[in-house]
Amino acid sequence: MRYRRDDVVACALRVLDDHGLADLTMRRLAQELGVRPSALYHHFRDKQTLLAAVADEILVRGARPLPDGPWEERVRSACHSLRDACLAWTDGAEVVATARAFRLGAAAPYDELTGVMTHGGVEPRLAGTAARTLLHFVLGHVLEEQAHRQAGSAGAIASDPTAGDHTADFDSGLAMILAGLGVRTGL
C-alpha cells in the first residue's frame, strides 16, 4: 500500500536522467505513470516535496561505506561519494542542492560529515562549519560541472572552455579545504 510512492520516485528519477530537471514536470511525470496530474498530489504535498524525495533517493542509491582509517581520509571519501552520487544523474547536484537549501531532505551528507569529524575529535562547532564549507564546495563544483556539460550538449559552447580534468580540480580544492581544517585542528 506504500509501494505507489516509491514508484513515483523511481519514475521521476528515470525522467530526470533521460530529459533533465527542466522536463521533470508534474504533468510529464503523471503521463509517464499513466495517471492524471492530480493523482500525484495524493502521494506528495507538492512538487518541492517530491523533488526532496528524489534527492534522498539519489543519495541512498549512491551511498558507499566509508573506509577505515584516519578521519581526514574518511571525510575525503565521503566527499567523493557525494560527488559521484550527484554525477550519476542528470542535474543530480541541482536536485540535491535545492532540497538542502529548502531543508526538505538531503541531510545525510551533513550528518555523515559532522559525525566522522566529531568522532575523530574535532570540536563540534568547528565540525559544523567545516561540514557546511565542504558541502558548499562539493555541490558547487558538481553544479558547475553539470551545468557546463549541458551547455556543451546544447551547442552554445563548442568543446571545453575551461578544459582540464574536473576530478583533478575537485581533488585539488578538496585538499585545500582539508589542509585549512588541519591547521585549525592540529593535524
Added chain:
Amino acid sequence: MRYRRDDVVACALRVLDDHGLADLTMRRLAQELGVRPSALYHHFRDKQTLLAAVADEILVRGARPLPDGPWEERVRSACHSLRDACLAWTDGAEVVATARAFRLGAAAPYDELTGVMTHGGVEPRLAGTAARTLLHFVLGHVLEEQAHRQAGSAGAIASDPTAGDHTADFDSGLAMILAGLGVRTGL
C-alpha cells in the same frame, strides 16, 4: 537609444527585491513597465539573458575597491564584498550563482580573485582552483542564508533553527579555505 535596456534591468531589480525571484516573470516585469511581454524580447534574447544582466548589475552596484595590503587580505575583502552584494537583494545569491553556472555573466568576481592572487605571486593554476573553491563557498553560504531567511518568513520554520551568527560562520569558513591555500603557497 540604449537607455531602455537599463530601465528594464532597473525595474527587474526592483521586482526582485520586493517580491523575490519566483515572482520575477517576464509578464510581471512587462506589466510593471507598462508594456506587453513580447516587447521585452526586443531588448533581451530570453529570460536567462535578462537575469544575467540583472546579476551583473547586482555585482556592479555592490562593487567596492579592494584595500591595499597583503593579497590574503585582499582576497578576504573581495569575498566579503561579493557576499554583501548578494545579501543586498532578495535571492541575490541565486541570481548570481545561476548566471555563473550558465556562463552568461557574473565573471567579475572570478577575474578579480584570480587577478589578486596571481599578482600576489600565486601560481595561475592554483589561483584558478582557489578562486573557484572560494566562489563555491561564498555563493553556497549566502544561498543557504537567503533560502533559510525566506523559509523563516514563509512561516514554515519558527525562529532560527541553526541559530548562530551567519557572518561569524562565514568568516570561519573563509579563514579555513585561506589557511589551506596558505599551506600550499607557503604563507
Added chain:
DNA sequence: ACCTGAACACCGTTCAAGT
C-alpha cells in the same frame, strides 16, 4: 485509499502587423 474530470491562474516565447 486512490484516482478522474475539470477548472483556475498562471508561464516563456514567437511572429505578423503596426508606428
Added chain:
DNA sequence: ACCTGAACACCGTTCAAGT
C-alpha cells in the same frame, strides 16, 4: 527601432466527484 495583438504550447495546484 520599438511596440501591440494574438496565439502556441505549456505550467503547478485545487477540489468535487467517483470507485
